[in-house]
Amino acid sequence: MVRLKHRYLLVNILYPAVEKNQSQSTSKVPDVVVFNQPTSSSLTNQNLLRGLRAEISSTFGDFGMGAVSESLTVKYLSPATSTFILRVSRAHYRIVWAALSLMKSVPIQDGKKCVFRVVRVSGTIRKAEEEAIRRARDLILKAQREAQDKGEVALQGILGAQCDEDDSTKAITMVDRSDSEGANDTDDG
Secondary structure, three states: OOOOOEEEEEEEEEOOOOOHHHHHHOOOOOHHHHHOOOOOOOOOHHHHHHHHHHHHHHHHHHHHHHHHOOOOEEEEEEOOOOEEEEEEEHHHHHHHHHHHHHOOEOOOOOOOEOEEEEEEEEOOHHHHHHHHHHHHHHHHHHHHHHHHHHOOOHHHHHHOOOOOHHHHHHHHHHHHHHHHHHHHHOOOO
16 A cells, blocks of 8 residues: 655745835834734635645646645644645645745735745644744744834734733743743752
8 A cells, every 4th residue: 555645834924015004003013023914814725725726827837736736735724823734745845835935925805915935844744733833932932022122012012902011021931931941840849
């Protein structure tokens, strides 16, 4: 029996172009957050696949479509973090990667201009998911550091929620402390 081998592509959607009417409102938001803003909730797995298949067809023609048509699926899509994971056959993942690099906007009606960046190619979905979680955590920490340099709380500016700077910093610090110290704090004294 033959085992089918796949590759999992972890992809981030970046928004480098800031519209003129948004530039005034985003001046208080860190640059990291502006580039990694959430994607529209109208982006679905089907819309993403339809747009990607159209790009593969226009770039690689019938050969490209035939090579990836059966194995291309969206395994995970998060509009909040602008991240998704694609599964494609191991032999043809470079075709999908090239098509993603050539896409210029989110594949929905009136989609914003964006850049699709392949962050990781993995043989298992578990490693792709772990990388997505790690990158999301790093993004939050980087946004918070950048906001503290500007003298404001990043999460308050992004979410519009009222929170104390001390509480949000303590929550992030506690996560880092538990990850780094591990079993060193097992004694009670």
